[in-house]
Amino acid sequence: MNLLSVNDLSIGYKRKKIQSSLSFDLNEGELLWIKGDNGSGKSTLVKTLLGQIKPISGRFKWNLPHKEIGFLPQTLEQQLSIPLTIGEVLSSYENETFSDIQLIDESKMNIPFNKASGGEKQRTLISLEVLKGKRVLVLDEPLNHLDQTSRRAVWELVMKLMKDKLVSGFVIISHIKPETDHVFNLKEVTLS
Numbered sequence: 001m002n003l004l005s006v007n008d009l010s011i012g013y014k015r016k017k018i019q020s021s022l023s024f025d026l027n028e029g030e031l032l033w034i035k036g037d038n039g040s041g042k043s044t045l046v047k048t049l050l051g052q053i054k055p056i057s058g059r060f061k062w063n064l065p066h067k068e069i070g071f072l073p074q075t076l077e078q079q080l081s082i083p084l085t086i087g088e089v090l091s092s093y094e095n096e097t098f099s100d101i102q103l104i105d106e107s108k109m110n111i112p113f114n115k116a117s118g119g120e121k122q123r124t125l126i127s128l129e130v131l132k133g134k135r136v137l138v139l140d141e142p143l144n145h146l147d148q149t150s151r152r153a154v155w156e157l158v159m160k161l162m163k164d165k166l167v168s169g170f171v172i173i174s175h176i177k178p179e180t181d182h183v184f185n186l187k188e189v190t191l192s
Contacts, residue, residue, distance in 0.1 A: 001027065001028040001063070001168075002025055002026075002027050002028075002063050003026045003027060003028060003030075003062065003063055003064060003135075003136055003168060003169045004025065004026040004032075004049070004060065004061070004062055004063070004136075004169075004171075005025050005059075005060065005061050005063070006022055006023055006024050006025070006049075006058075006059075006060040007023050007058055007059050007060070008021055008022070008023055008057070008058040008059070009021075009022040009023070009048070009055050009057075009058035009059065009060055010022070010055060010056040010057040010058050011041055011044050011045055011048045011053075011055055011056060012041070012044065012056050013044070013053070015056060017056055018040070018041035018044050019040070019041040019044070019045065019191055020056075020057075021058075022045070022058070022189070024187065024189050025187075026136070026169050026171060026187070027169070027185075028168045028169060029162065029168070029169065029185060030169050030170075030185045030186070030187055031158070031162070031169065031170040031171075031172060031178060031185070031186050031187070032169070032170065032171045032172070032187045032189060033172055033174065033177070033178055033186060033187065033188050033189070034046075034171065034172070034173045034174075034189045034191065035173075035174065035175060035177075035188065035189070035190055035191070036190055036191030036192060037191075037192070040191035040192060041191050042140075042173045042191055043140065043173070045173075045191065046071075046138060046140055046171070046173060048060070049062075049138070049171070050069070050071055050138065051066070062136075064135055064136065064168075067133075068133065068134055068135040068136065069134060069135070069136050069137075069138065070129035070130075070132065070134030070136070070137045070138065071137075071138045071140075072122075072125055072126065072129065072137070072138070072139050072140065072142060073140050074140045074141045074144060082113040082114060083112075083113075083114065084112070084113055085109060085110050085111060085112055085113065086104060086108050086109055086110075086111050086112075086113055086116060086120065086124050087109030087110060088113075089113055089124055089128065090103075090104065090109075090124065090127060090128060090131060093128060093131040093132055103123075103127035103130065103131075103157065103160075103161075104120075104123060104124060104127055108120055117150055118145055118146045118147075118150050119146050119147075119149070119150025119151070119153045119154055120150075120153075122142055122143075122146065122150070122154050123153060123154060123157050126139070126142070126154070126157055126158070126161075127157070130161060130166055130167060134167070135167060135168040135169075136167070136168055136169045136170070136171065137161075137167055137169075137170050137171070138170075138171040138172075138173075139170065139171070139172045139173070139174075140173045141173055141174055141175075142154060142172065142174065143174055143176045151176065151179070152179065155178065155179045158170060158172075158178075
C-alpha cells in the first residue's frame with residue numbers, strides 16, 4: 001500500500017525555494033531516509049509534509065488519516081523534563097491492541113524519565129507514538145546526541161516495529177545512516 005506520494009514538490013518560505021522538483025513515495029514496510037547538509041531543507045520538507053507550511057508548488061498526498069501520522073521533533077534535554085518513570089509515561093496511553101507487546105525492556109520501566117539515557121528516552125517517545133495508534137512515524141534527527149550503543153537500541157526498536165507490523169512506515173531525517181538488516185526496505189532522499 002502506498003502511504004505517501006510526493007510529485008514535483010518545491011518547498012521553501014515566501015516564494016524562496018529551498019528545494020525543487022522532489023518526487024518520491026513511501027510504501028508500507030519502507031523506511032524513507034531523508035539526508036542532506038545543514039540548511040538543505042530537511043526540516044522544511046518535514047514541515048511541508050506534515051501540513052505546517054504550504055508547498056511552493058507540486059503536490060504530496062498521504063493515503064492515511066492525518067491522525068495516524070506521528071511526529072517526533074528534534075529534542076533538547078530541557079524539553080524532556082517529565083517527573084514520571086518510563087513505565088508511567090507509557091501507561092498514560094494504555095492500548096489494548098498492544099497490551100501483550102513489550103516495546104521497552106521491563107527492567108527499564110522504573111527508571112525516572114528525567115534520569116534515563118538519551119536512547120531510553122528516544123525509545124520511550126517512539127513507543128508512546130505506537131501506543132497512540134500512529135501507523136507512520138516521522139522522526140527528526142532521532143539519533144542526535146546518542147552514543148553508539150543507544151543508537152543501536154533505537155534502531156533495534158525501529159526494526160522490531162517494522163518486522164512486527166506495528167508501524168507501517170518511517171520517515172527519518174538524519175545525517176546518520178540507518179542500520180538495517182533486511183527488516184524493511186530503505187529508500188534514500190538526498191537534499192543538496
